[in-house]
Amino acid sequence: MAKWVYLFKEGKADMKNLLGGKGANLAEMTNLGLPIPQGFTVTTEACTDYYNSGKKITDEIKGQIFDALKILEDQQGKKFGDTENPLLVSVRSGARASMPGMMDTILNLGLTDVAVEGFAKKTGNPRFAYDSYRRFIQMFSDVVMEISKAKFERVLDEIKEKKGVKFDTELSADDLKDVIAQYKALYKAEKGTEFPQEPTEQLIEAVTAVFRSWDNPRAIYYRRMNDIPGDWGTAVNVQAMVFGNMGDTSGTGVAFTRNPSTGEAKIYGEYLINAQGEDVVAGIRTPQPITKLEEDMPEAYKEFMRIATLLENHYKDMQDMEFTIEDKTLYFLQTRNGKRTAPAALQIACDLVDEGKITKEQAIARIEAKSLDQLLHPGFDVKALKAAAPVGKALPASPGAAAGKVYFTAEDAKNHHEKGERVILVRLETSPEDIEGMHAAEGILTVRGGMTSHAAVVARGMGTACVSGCGEIVIDEAAKVFTIAGQTVKEGDYISLDGSTGNIYIGDIPTVEAAISGNFDRIMTWADEIRTLKVRTNADTPADAANAVKFGAEGIGLCRTEHMFFEGDRIHKIRKMILSKTVEAREEALNQLIPFQKGDFKGLYEVMEGRPVTIRFLDPPLHEFVPTEDDDIAALAKDMGLSVEEVKATCDSLHEFNPMMGHRGCRLAVTYPEIAKMQTRAVMEAAIEVKNEKGFDIVPEIMIPLVGEKRELKFVKDIVVETAEAVKKEKGSDIEYHIGTMIEIPRAALLADEIAEEAEFFSFGTNDLTQMTFGFSRDDAGKFLDAYYTNKIFESDPFARLDQDGVGQLVKMASEKGRKTRPNIKLGICGEHGGDPSTVEFCHNVGLNYVSCSPFRVPIARLAAAQAVLNQK
Ligand code: ADP
Ligand code: MG
Ligand code: MG
Numbered sequence: 001m002a003k004w005v006y007l008f009k010e011g012k013a014d015m016k017n018l019l020g021g022k023g024a025n026l027a028e029m030t031n032l033g034l035p036i037p038q039g040f041t042v043t044t045e046a047c048t049d050y051y052n053s054g055k056k057i058t059d060e061i062k063g064q065i066f067d068a069l070k071i072l073e074d075q076q077g078k079k080f081g082d083t084e085n086p087l088l089v090s091v092r093s094g095a096r097a098s099m100p101g102m103m104d105t106i107l108n109l110g111l112t113d114v115a116v117e118g119f120a121k122k123t124g125n126p127r128f129a130y131d132s133y134r135r136f137i138q139m140f141s142d143v144v145m146e147i148s149k150a151k152f153e154r155v156l157d158e159i160k161e162k163k164g165v166k167f168d169t170e171l172s173a174d175d176l177k178d179v180i181a182q183y184k185a186l187y188k189a190e191k192g193t194e195f196p197q198e199p200t201e202q203l204i205e206a207v208t209a210v211f212r213s214w215d216n217p218r219a220i221y222y223r224r225m226n227d228i229p230g231d232w233g234t235a236v237n238v239q240a241m242v243f244g245n246m247g248d249t250s251g252t253g254v255a256f257t258r259n260p261s262t263g264e265a266k267i268y269g270e271y272l273i274n275a276q277g278e279d280v281v282a283g284i285r286t287p288q289p290i291t292k293l294e295e296d297m298p299e300a301y302k303e304f305m306r307i308a309t310l311l312e313n314h315y316k317d318m319q320d321m322e323f324t325i326e327d328k329t330l331y332f333l334q335t336r337n338g339k340r341t342a343p344a345a346l347q348i349a350c351d352l353v354d355e356g357k358i359t360k361e362q363a364i365a366r367i368e369a370k371s372l373d374q375l376l377h378p379g380f381d382v383k384a385l386k387a388a389a390p391v392g393k394a395l396p397a398s399p400g401a402a403a404g405k406v407y408f409t410a411e412d413a414k415n416h417h418e419k420g421e422r423v424i425l426v427r428l429e430t431s432p433e434d435i436e437g438m439h440a441a442e443g444i445l446t447v448r449g450g451m452t453s454h455a456a457v458v459a460r461g462m463g464t465a466c467v468s469g470c471g472e473i474v475i476d477e478a479a480k481v482f483t484i485a486g487q488t489v490k491e492g493d494y495i496s497l498d499g500s501t502g503n504i505y506i507g508d509i510p511t512v513e514a515a516i517s518g519n520f521d522r523i524m525t526w527a528d529e530i531r532t533l534k535v536r537t538n539a540d541t542p543a544d545a546a547n548a549v550k551f552g553a554e555g556i557g558l559c560r561t562e563h564m565f566f567e568g569d570r571i572h573k574i575r576k577m578i579l580s581k582t583v584e585a586r587e588e589a590l591n592q593l594i595p596f597q598k599g600d601f602k603g604l605y606e607v608m609e610g611r612p613v614t615i616r617f618l619d620p621p622l623h624e625f626v627p628t629e630d631d632d633i634a635a636l637a638k639d640m641g642l643s644v645e646e647v648k649a650t651c652d653s654l655h656e657f658n659p660m661m662g663h664r665g666c667r668l669a670v671t672y673p674e675i676a677k678m679q680t681r682a683v684m685e686a687a688i689e690v691k692n693e694k695g696f697d698i699v700p701e702i703m704i705p706l707v708g709e710k711r712e713l714k715f716v717k718d719i720v721v722e723t724a725e726a727v728k729k730e731k732g733s734d735i736e737y738h739i740g741t742m743i744e745i746p747r748a749a750l751l752a753d754e755i756a757e758e759a760e761f762f763s764f765g766t767n768d769l770t771q772m773t774f775g776f777s778r779d780d781a782g783k784f785l786d787a788y789y790t791n792k793i794f795e796s797d798p799f800a801r802l803d804q805d806g807v808g809q810l811v812k813m814a815s816e817k818g819r820k821t822r823p824n825i826k827l828g829i830c831g832e833h834g835g836d837p838s839t840v841e842f843c844h845n846v847g848l849n850y851v852s853c854s855p856f857r858v859p860i861a862r863l864a865a866a867q868a869v870l871n872q873k
Contacts, residue, residue: 410437557852665706
């Protein structure tokens with residue numbers, strides 16, 4: 001019989017896959033002899049089994065749950081549903097990777113109408129007993145039965161109002177009895193049945209709800225954003241309750257062993273007296289800083305610090321801990337490696353290496369590559385910031401500067417973001433439903449909530465600026481306005497947020513690029529020592545290229561030449577070329593373009609100082625260049641001595657039904673060899689001149705796009721070689737050069753061995769390769785991909801994260817075939833995927849020589865490439 005349930009004392013930290021992160025760490029802490037309320041974990045495999053069994057928990061698993069419960073009852077000397085001394089438990093989700101806020105926890109399970117009386121008597125504290133019961137009814141109804149939490153909150157608010165009190169702690173036992181009666185009536189009205197009075201039924205329903213929550217839309221979205229596979233499943237932890245809501249010698253809190261925003265090596269956290277569970281993070285009352293605990297309860301504080309230090313040393317990483325104090329006795333409820341901002345991640349990694357606690361390799365392995373993005377994100381322009389006066393200040397919950405238009409719902413934020421606006425999401429408080437809107441926002445501002453509120457935690461994870469807990473704001477979410485410092489801000493008005501200071505400004509303050517700290521260079525140097533994969537950049541301008549070099553780019557993997565034609569007067573010249581009726585006229589127009597192209601290439605070669613530069617020849621369909629405005633058409637007609645009608649007719653004739661599969665890429669050079677000739681001349685002359693002028697060792701790399709057949713490549717290559725040799729002769733140069741191709745059509749991958757006979761290098765154009773392999777257009781896929789995620793057909797966007805199973809197979813096969821023909825063929829990737837960490841790892845494993853990505857993602861790729869080496873070990 002399979003083992004589906006583990007007591008805490010049966011597990012350990014390295015059993016995360018089976019027990020989930022929370023369960024494995026609870027087990028580890030139990031074995032360390034720490035004060036952990038005991039319990040058991042229902043495994044992730046049981047979750048998978050639940051889905052495989054048609055969303056049912058089998059009798060075998062139920063049996064094992066009840067067996068473990070029996071052991072827990074004996075340990076605690078309490079009985080489930082007992083009228084004298086009832087056992088209460090929490091039911092907590094816990095996946096392998098932490099998914100904060102994605103799954104829901106139920107506290108105080110086991111209370112019933114009779115058990116609550118026993119509980120009241122046993123504790124001698126009826127107020128506390130009824131408070132626990134009303135919390136349980138509310139949580140169970142919300143999480144398990146999906147009755148809106150707001151309905152319960154309304155009941156509570158009404159009673160508070162009736163009693164003239166502000167906080168729920170001020171309600172008496174009798175008031176709470178009243179709350180319970182109304183809650184139960186509400187439950188019955190909603191569900192048509194009484195609130196369940198059988199604790200084992202409550203338990204199985206709760207476990208089922210946790211399993212079910214693995215597949216709620218928020219969880220699916222979170223997994224997609226964080227590369228978490230859908231088949232992992234979540235574990236469920238059932239744990240004896242301890243109570244922070246027993247009075248003024250009790251409380252609950254969360255803390256980090258180091259500052260999660262800055263990395264400073266100092267305890268950091270918050271707690272609330274007389275509170276339970278999520279009270280601290282829900283921002284209902286304002287929590288106290290953890291250091292205040294030293295005054296409130298010195299003994300508990302000392303013990304807390306001892307354990308916090310022990311845990312950090314044990315896990316050798318910054319810990320994020322949850323604790324509860326029940327009548328002066330401290331319990332730990334959770335520890336995990338804490339989420340942190342990118343600056344904090346680097347600071348902590350460097351500090352731990354300096355403290356001799358971890359190696360450089362461990363430091364590298366730990367930093368989340370994607371998070372480096374944050375470091376490169378903007379701050380405010382210093383001068384503009386000085387001129388601006390903040391209208392308010394609240395908690396600096398997640399660093400970075402943001403400015404944009406105010407929207408009050410996640411949906412509005414998302415919609416306006418999609419229209420291209422910069423948006424700031426302003427909410428009373430955020431909840432997991434808001435995740436997509438939070439993602440779309442440049443910045444997030446909340447009225448309620450502390451440094452560990454949902455908004456703060458999620459924003460830090462995303463690297464989005466966030467200011468939280470701004471009580472000065474009076475907000476009317478329905479009317480879409482708020483006031484602060486006597487000023488009114490409406491939907492669509494600009495505000496600016498400084499997530500590092502907590503300052504709030506009215507207006508649109510310009511932002512500037514980030515400055516990079518010394519930690520960044522240290523970490524990047526360590527990564528560079530480890531990695532074997534080279535990192536290049538996709539850049540078309542000297543400015544972008546220079547930026548990328550600053551971020552560590554070792555070359556240009558893709559220079560798109562078409563962008564160069566849109567500037568100034570050039571577009572007119574290329575239009576003339578397109579509309580030319582004869583080869584001579586076309587050559588004449590192209591000759592006028594050579595100086596521009598050559599100038600562009602010289603600029604790139606100068607900035608790159610001899611690093612490799614791959615220049616891709618003209619790729620897009622020609623109709624993208626033709627004029628659509630009447631003025632432009634008229635000007636062109638005049639210049640070319642044609643009638644407006646003639647020009648229009650030619651432009652129309654370029655229209656294609658499916659331009660992505662149309663007259664583009666190397667097909668242009670096949671029909672108009674003059675274009676390839678012109679571009680070859682520009683590349684070769686630029687390279688020779690910069691080589692002569694600056695002494696850089698330049699070896700031009702010319703890349704022919706959209707090849708699907710060897711003879712097609714050969715045809716274009718012959719033109720390139722002929723022109724290049726002519727230029728060399730003219731200039732008396734013996735410069736070397738390479739000619740290669742994009743592999744972006746499935747047929748090219750299939751016949752890569754043949755194509756390698758002509759190509760000296762391959763660069764995988766995974767944008768086109770993805771769209772052609774899937775058979776859907778990258779410009780249109782957005783319309784239906786959402787339905788693919790919600791229906792669990794796809795887990796991630798194949799244009800962001802390489803589809804390793806399908807497209808990846810083509811990459812792998814083409815690499816092998818290419819190498820067979822030409823053992824020293826150079827292999828790279830230049831699609832958008834080149835900056836995605838999972839794809840970088842794939843590229844490393846397949847044995848590519850380099851990845852090429854946008855300048856800002858170069859550091860991510862460097863780190864991911866080092867991590868790929870470490871993962872292989
Ligand atoms: P999350 O993963 O969202 O943090 P948790 O399962 O950690 O959810 O539960 C949330 C909070 O509930 C914890 O921080 C803790 O304060 C409280 N909690 C959970 N289990 C217990 C328990 N057995 N006794 C007391 N409080 C608990
Ligand atoms: Mg927790
Ligand atoms: Mg392409």
